Amino acid sequence: MLFSEIGLGPEVLRAVEDAGYSQPTPIQEKAIPWVLQGRDVLGCAQTGTGKTASFTLPMIDILASGRARARMPRSLILEPTRELAAQVAENFEVYGKYHKLNMALLIGGESFGDQIKKLERGVDVLIATPGRMMDLFDRGNILLSDIKILVIDEADRMLDMGFIPDIERIVGLLPKMRQTLFFSATMPPEIRRLADAFLMNPREITVAPPASPAATVTQAVAMVRGEDKREALRHLLRTEDVKNAFIFCNRKRDVALLHQSLTKHGFNAGALHGDMVQSKRTETLEQFRQGEIALLCCSDVAARGIDIAGVSHVFNFDVPHHADDYVHRIGRTGRAGKTGRAFMLATPDDSRTLGAIEKLIGREIPRIMIDGLETPDMSEGEGDGGRRRRGGRSDSAAKVGSRRRGGSRSDAASEPPREVQAEAATVAEETVEARRPERPERSERPERQDRPERGGRDRDRNRNRDTRGETREGGRSEGSRNDTRPPRQDDRGEPRRRWRDEDDGPTVIGFGDDVPAFMLRVARPVARTVPPETFDGSDTPEA
Structure with a gap:
């Protein structure tokens, strides 16, 4: 038609x-x-x-x-x-x-x-x-x-x-x-x-089964260790007849790091991710479309709808978290009936995600080997499905860290069993507990007056305590620093005095020993009321 x-x-x-x-x-x-x-x-x-x-x-x-x-x-x-x-x-x-x-x-x-x-x-x-x-x-x-x-x-x-x-x-x-x-x-x-x-x-x-890749795209997956992924990618870029290619990463930070690595090794590469300003994103995409950039390291922002004719390869540096994203990524090549090639780098921790992708597309992706790199056993990551250890490090990351500290790969892999490690930890804890000095009982501890005087603020505090003078009844010091100030006065100019039980009444609850001045005033006398039958007009009640 x-x-x-x-x-x-x-x-x-x-x-x-x-x-x-x-x-x-x-x-x-x-x-x-x-x-x-x-x-x-x-x-x-x-x-x-x-x-x-x-x-x-x-x-x-x-x-x-x-x-x-x-x-x-x-x-x-x-x-x-x-x-x-x-x-x-x-x-x-x-x-x-x-x-x-x-x-x-x-x-x-x-x-x-x-x-x-x-x-x-x-x-x-x-x-x-x-x-x-x-x-x-x-x-x-x-x-x-x-x-x-x-x-x-x-x-x-x-x-x-x-x-x-x-x-x-x-x-x-x-x-x-x-x-x-x-x-x-x-x-x-x-x-x-x-x-x-x-x-x-x-x-x-x-018009086609949902989430199905184009039949014109040849797919393959390379099993590598996490620390060998960059070397494996460079090997594929050198051995494949790459005209131009998308290289997809899961995180924006990895896009920037991979772009720096490829540029350092002499590849003509650019970067595209969501944190870039729009003018830079447009410029980078136009350079890739015009052929000025051969390799475009990008996040999933470029996985949908971008139509650039003649893209020969797509590389998944990271296995996508969602199986549908794999179909969209490799859909950047093999468009409009043309052929294309798509490669993915997978580690043992990606075994579960890789299985979900193969289940979605309905067939197994062919495996390939990278010359000079060891192919890991994918069963290493199947036990926990790529779950992280306590602290956020995976098994492969722990091995890489061990190797960076000076250990070899075989040393990291030959760790003692967990039972032996637990027993060793128990013995070490008992040893530390045995070496810890015993603390005397409370009755055996020296009294406060027998302790040596400390320095700094404690010495100053003791000196202030000694200069306060004798303590009066009730626990208050007569020679405290409050006594050096003039006594506070009420609104009538008279010195304020403390309220005691021998005065007009008990201590007011809620004000402590000090009572506000307005409560110490003498109330005004109440007007005397004269009964009507005794009022002769000679005595006028107060208003």
Whole structure:
């Protein structure tokens, strides 16, 4: 089937032909007609099959008629990463060059002012990441009441990155009458639940088993020890015919360290991860696309949707934590029917994760050996499935630390059994307890007055105690330093005196020995009341 047979307009067909495409992919062939009819679509296809064009092409045709208003976009496309959003924007520029459609790209790391200016002029297509989208909405720069088409792309990646609450809030702000297109490479139960909530009587399209790698990608895994992974990677880069390659790490810190290591050994490498500023990320990706950088060390930020033609290899320096991520990583090669090669470096601690990947793809990944490196026994990591020891170090890490302290690999591996270690620890504890001097009983300890005088603050404290003078009855010192001050006075100018039991009453509870002055005043006399029958007018009671 040709693009001209699926109902697209002449301007879109002309742009597709200029881009060099004549036949649609299976997902495009099945999805585009339903999108043109205005139906909700739930599309599930493996990475690299052309999902982006399956919604951009019909959207351009639908939005060709109509006019955008200020701050009221007519369509919204949500993407999980900045790179994927920028790539979708590039596709709109290529396929919509014969249409006068305005587009705005809202991603983090870019100026708010430029994005707000585009929104005020009115946009037909709004491409955004959820975070920046909600920032501008909360500022009052976007009105979502005129959205006619909503596209949620890479929904499973949205789930992994924690964007689902933002997606639910955004969908709640949109009009009820709209067309929703939902695309994902995998279909876990959470994504199925969201699709049921967002879509109305959707047309479900599945062109390949979920989370299945492309058949054009040759896969292999090399079993190495953790300390040999960099050497194994360099061996593969030298022996393989590598034109350009993605090298994936699980952590951003490892991306930077691996990039430094490869550069030190003379490889033309770059780095890409989420902590880089957006301008640097865009520049690095463009250099890799143009061939100025041959090797790109990256995190999973580059594992979704980035379409760079002709990538020959993908190397998984770390086994991904989630089995689905393996399929997305190796999907960067072997795209559009081309062949590619994917290698993964696994350690004994990765045995359980490797098994999950093989269970997901439905077959075992072939094992290869690296010349000059020892192949470890994978059973070393099966007992605990890669669990860490107390203190966060794995078995392999403990062996590496032992070797760095001067021990050999055989010394680290030939540790005594745990029973022997426990018995030795018990004997050592008993020895320490036996050597500890016995403390005298409390009755045998010297009294306080017999102890030698200490220095420092204790000596000063004793000196102050000696100069206080004799102690009066009740435990208070007559010669304390309070006596050097003039006695405090009440509000009548008379010296305040202490309240004692022999005065007018017992000591007031709650004030200690000092009673406030207002409670020591003599109360004013109460007016004397004269009975009416004895009042002769000669004596007037006090007011």
